[in-house]
Amino acid sequence: MEALKCVLFFLTVANWCESANILYVVPFTSKSHYIMLKPIGLELARRGHNVTVITGHRDPNPPPNYRQVMVDEKEIWDVIGGRPNVFDMAQTSTEEFHYNILWKGGLAFMEVVLDSKEVKAFLAEDNKFDLVINEQFYQESLNVLAHKYNAPLALVTTFGNCMRHNILVRNPLQLSTVISEFLPLEDPTSFYGRLRNLYFTVYEYIYWRYWYMNEQERFVKKYIKGLPEPVPSLYDLQRNASLMLMNSHFSFDTPAAYLPNVVEIGGSHLIRSNTTLPADLQKVLDNAKNGAVYLNFGSNVRSAEMPEDKKNAIINVFRKLKHTVLWKWEDDHFKNKPDNLIIRKWMPQKEILAHPNVKVFISHGGLIGTQEATYNGVPLIGIPIYGDQFNNLLQAQSFGYAKILQYNDINEENLYKLLHEVLTNDSYAKNAKEMSRRFQDRPMSPLDTAMYWIEYVIRNNGAHYWKNPALELSWIAAYMIDVYLFIFGVTLLFLYVVAKVVSIVLSAFSGKKTKKQKTKRS
Structure with missing residues (x-):
């Protein structure tokens, strides 16, 4: 109560x-x-x-x-x-x-x-x-x-x-x-x-x-x-x-x-999203008996501008899969499209990643998309391009639910190897679900x-009272540099005095010893 x-x-x-x-x-x-x-x-x-x-x-x-x-x-x-x-x-x-x-x-x-x-x-x-x-x-x-x-x-x-x-x-x-x-x-x-x-x-x-x-x-x-x-x-x-x-x-x-x-x-x-999947995509994902692979490089990165050799490598890998593949593709034309590939100029990403049949998300590693994958417990294959993307993917990889493929290393062999590993090794899906649980475990x-x-x-x-009071100090005072310099100076002075005293004592001791030696000789 x-x-x-x-x-x-x-x-x-x-x-x-x-x-x-x-x-x-x-x-x-x-x-x-x-x-x-x-x-x-x-x-x-x-x-x-x-x-x-x-x-x-x-x-x-x-x-x-x-x-x-x-x-x-x-x-x-x-x-x-x-x-x-x-x-x-x-x-x-x-x-x-x-x-x-x-x-x-x-x-x-x-x-x-x-x-x-x-x-x-x-x-x-x-x-x-x-x-x-x-x-x-x-x-x-x-x-x-x-x-x-x-x-x-x-x-x-x-x-x-x-x-x-x-x-x-x-x-x-x-x-x-x-x-x-x-x-x-x-x-x-x-x-x-x-x-x-x-x-x-x-x-x-x-x-x-x-x-x-x-x-x-x-x-x-x-x-x-x-x-x-x-x-x-x-x-x-x-x-x-x-x-x-x-x-x-x-x-x-x-x-x-x-x-x-x-x-x-x-x-x-x-x-609090009121958006639902469009009926055609809902049907596609519901009928994906072998699961689905989702590829989206975000709102700023356009897949259609990818060099031909890398684009063809990705297409050839998708052609080998039994999975349904969704790819955000911004152009009106797509040559040699495999039968299992669905393309759209814009994809409702949050809703796609929430579908239980999506098994892996191929992403550029933008923070928004990485969070959406994390929230829904979907493993990642990340191809970072710029900015914070590599660091986001590195974090996900360290938690065991992502693999990084560098942009320059995109070829058919490398992509298929990583995709096969993430799709067949249950640890990636298990770790992704655990990260989803942690990410959502909050008081509000x-x-x-x-x-x-x-x-x-x-x-x-x-609420000015909750700002750091160090704002009122100079950066030297805020970071205690003046105090540290003072302690350093006092320490140096102390060591100098000690060294001076030791030098005087040793000098006096050496003088007495010399006098004794002269007395014995005479």
């Missing part, structure tokens, strides 16, 4: 929050990011909050209290010369990926967003908001909207731990085990792995802090007028963010120490967790 009272009390507190006006800035380019973040905005609206969303992806059936300020996605891609062939990134170094794709692309996208007609019209309105939520993904200039509307700032990531944010808010870095989010490392805890992680974390932070953020500041001055003076820097705005929601969970991601206002909500898009669903802490920040006017 007492336990029931506690549960009822908790649910009452968790659900109590007066209706608030929330500005939610969700991603403009990647549909996979939007898939993960959209449920947060819709759930806030479902709970009675008035949500305004700035986005490049329109929801077709929004609730009446869910306003969409649209940015033309086509314009965003046009500004960088069109959508790139992502397979070309497989040879790109991490440094090149950051500079040419994330940083330069982020700046180009941001200028299109701020210069768009709908966003300009929206910013000219006299609006009031109780909270601004922005994605922590290279759109930092929009953090200034928290200052414009005198509202707390919450950040949300579609990936996991963010090293830049850790440094800003003085969260422990834990560089020996926690990897910078887009740095592929085969052996992260080796000496080389830790050295590379340290180097890249410092490199990325300095470049981001002293170049990229200055460029974002330029956009603020150019496009966002009439801000209350004094205008804080984007650096300080992010540093004082009230909440960071991360798309991670310790059951899959590396366990780490986090400040109370850094909260894991990994898999928040996997709950990840979406409810996000709702609780977002509403907590609103209820407590930004």
Whole structure:
């Protein structure tokens, strides 16, 4: 009875929050990011909050209290010369990926967003908001909207731990085990792995802090007028963010120490889906007597752009299988299609992976898809292309429910060998089911967790008291460098004094000995 009272009390507190006006800035380019973040905005609206969303992806059936300020996605891609062939990134170094794709692309996208007609019209309105939520993904200039509307700032990531944010808010870095989010490392805890992680974390932070953020500041001055003076820097705005929601969970991601206002909500898009499989795909999977193999390289990676030799190798492997194969294929044409292969330009991935007849998921290793496979207990064969994909797959492989096939190693023999192993060795399916159980074993669903802490920040006017007090200290004081230098200096002084005393004693002893020797001779 007492336990029931506690549960009822908790649910009452968790659900109590007066209706608030929330500005939610969700991603403009990647549909996979939007898939993960959209449920947060819709759930806030479902709970009675008035949500305004700035986005490049329109929801077709929004609730009446869910306003969409649209940015033309086509314009965003046009500004960088069109959508790139992502397979070309497989040879790109991490440094090149950051500079040419994330940083330069982020700046180009941001200028299109701020210069768009709908966003300009929206910013000219006299609006009031109780909270601004922005994605922590290279759109930092929009953090200034928290200052414009005198509202707390919450950040949300579609990936996991963010090293830049850790440094800003003085969260422990834990560089020996926690990897910078887009740095592929085969052996992260080796000496080389830790050295590379340290180097890249410092490199990325300095470049981001002293170049990229200055460029974002330029956009603020150019496009966002009439801000209350004094205008804080984007650096300080992010540093004082009230909440960071991360798309991670310790059951899959590396366990780490986090400040109370850094909260894991990994898999928040996997709950409360009203979508069902289309009737034709439902029938296909129901009739897959030998099971099904599902191949999807995500929303940004287009299978149709794959080189012919690799595409033919995959087709030849599928032709050997007794299984039904589903493949997201974006082109209207497909040569030499095997009879067991079903292609579609878009696949309802969550619903396909939830079907019991799906035996393996061939994926590029994006975090959203990896979480969907983990949630549904489906083994993976991962072909990483760029970004965090290798690290996601490395985690899954370490738990025994995935195998990695490097992009350059795609050929008929390698793919068939891995596919045969995963399909015939029951340990992969068993480990995948165990990971699914762990991933879902939580006191609250990840979406409810996000709702609780977002509403907590609103209820407590930004909850500034739960931020790290080290924010008020210089980085030298925060990391105790002055104390360590003092101890080091005192230790050196002590050793110097000891050495001096020993030297004097030895010198005195040596002098006495010399005198005795002279006395004996005389």
